[in-house]
Amino acid sequence: MLEELLRQLVSEEILTLEDLARRMSVSEPLLQQMLQDLARGGYIEAVGATCDTGCSSCDEHEVCALVQGRRIWRLTDKGFRLARGPNETPSR
């Protein structure tokens, strides 16, 4: 199931948890757990939207709803290799 999830991520889309849960036929909470496991293994990573993108110096960061209360996950090179096979490399 986790490899299937990784394969879903080698797409060209932005997905919501709901999209992905529907595709995988699992509940959203379980999908979140799956994402945690993939993140633990280094296959996906949460893209920080606060400290590592300079928001803390922004006047609006206290109230900016765009970067609060949610995470954005993306595939890592390791995840890409597992999903596509060892011979493929992510295009950069």
Add this chain to the structure above:
Amino acid sequence: MTRAPVVDEPRPAAKGAKKITIALAGQPNVGKSTVFNILTGLNQHVGNWPGKTVERRMGHLEHHGVSIDIIDLPGAYCLTANSPEETITRDFVIHEQPDVVMVVINASSLERNLYLVTELLALHRPLVIGLNMMDVARQAGYEIQPEVLSAAIGAPVIPMVASRGEGVHELLDAAIDVAAQDEPQALNRPEIRPDHEDVLARVQRIIARDVPSPYPADWVALKLLEGDSEITELMEYHLTPEVWSLLQNVLRKHEDAIIAVAGGRYEWISRMAQTALVRPRVGHVTLTQRLDRVATHPFWGLLVLAGVLAIIFGLTYAVGGPLQEWVEETGIEIVSGWVLGLLTWAPAWFQALIADGVIGGVGAMLTFLPILIIFFACMGFMEDVGYMARAAYVMDRFMHSIGLHGKSFMPLFLGFGCNVPAIMGARILETRRSRLLTIMLAPLVPCTARLAVLTVLAQVFFAGNAILVTWLLTGLPLVVLALSGVVIRQLFLRGEQSAFIMEMPLYHLPNRRTIGLTVWQRTLSFLRKAGTVILAVSVVVWALSTLPHGEIETSYLATLGRSLEPVGRLMGLDWRSVVAILTSFIAKENAVATLGVLYGVGDGARTLSDVLAGRFTAASGLAFLVVQMLFIPCVATLAVIRQEAGSWKWVLINVLFLGTLALGGGIIAYQVARLLL
């Protein structure tokens, strides 16, 4: 999974014993504490877990002649040792060997909760499961058959509604029965994926003689394959260097085994859910899901966004417009008269500086505060109810549909708040080429300051049609961004794609306090800018428009402005408007303040709206706003571009790219509008 070498033998003391220990486990917010309180009443002792700040609760009760100690373990989603709660839970079960582990799970989130069960099963302790919140699950449309789940897992599963006390004592009875059993439970445990069974067996063989008691050897092997740092350190300590090296070789060759181990758990959960769970009928969806079907739809979502923006602008003008007019017509006059009255002793140049420079510039900008406050309130409302994340998502989907996407998503997404973090966000891109391209495009995402200027001036130039103009011009830079993206993607970024998963917040009712706080902080931020950058620029603009002879028409600024006027004329703009656009380079809001200074509205006799309405035609007003929306970003953003790109060359390229774009856009807008309007 390969059968465990550890036999599930309950501690001898538990068989038929009159004293047992129960570990109460569960994920957070499953009603575990409710169960603990019902069972132990006032016989509780609260302290901390040794060396941790996590609360430790122990309780005691007598039931059917059995003396029972209950330890309420901290809520944990799994047992990976990623948090103190997870470490405490697994260490307690391993080291204290409770007679029974009583795990409470949330029936309305069965699959996620079963994950903890899979981890507890691997620890080889007797288990009973309290299937709590059955009422919530039923309301959500789930049908769960506890007896089927019990047969499938091999452990008692007791349906409960702990908040009403239902099922709690049955759960306790089941725990006592399990503790009293002579035979070990025949538990159905998750199995590692078949293609990794051999590896697991090999790891078990390597560590078999050295696993310290009381760790279950098969669990240790699984954790080693998962890369659990704590267990890896433990085994490094207990293995000889030769055996450790052998183990390392095996683990290195199978570094993806975590997928096989965790995947086995998900297969198990899936089997259990298929066996015992009937999902909600099709169509039974939550309110958030129902709303998102429309709000995040590739086509309807864009329409909703367009509608929401129209409502925001409409409300802003309907409520803020009359207030702004009042402030502009009476407020400036009162303040101006009062201040100048106090300054009768001062020299004429100082009075002019205050009247034309400060009141004309900062004051003119501040008269628009009512419109901005309403705008901030509308935006705050949409953020608080959870819509703004959807808006960004829909916009990005739109960009993706026409080719602009990939890892630029995150920086561009941040640009809606402010372009500075958007530029800095480009750091997440791996290649210099994609970073630079994203940096070049990010200033086209309309930031809050640009939107504020647009909202203010559209009202002045277009009054009745302000909503439509604002709405169209908000979309303009995004369309330009998307078109630029298509070209750039085809030329430079072909094949660079990657999916993102966004966790959306739930929709919820707005909170007045949160919205009020948002409005307050944004207004404060605007006032800070008005009192610093805008004030400074207004004074400089006034000085340059006065020196050297005290006449604006012969001033240094007029000389500079007139040298640029031929370009302005192509857009129907006089030199004052051109200078106003140039000063927006310091901060976007300066455009309004500079117009106030140069058109001399500080004496209170004329309002900025009146002056500008007489100076701008619909076509030139449109051209001015188009230039504003596409113009080079503010100085702070350019400074960050220099920092991130590492060269002034890229700042220059950005200035030339956006300057040309703004100029071209302004000329086209003016010439086309002149023909049509």
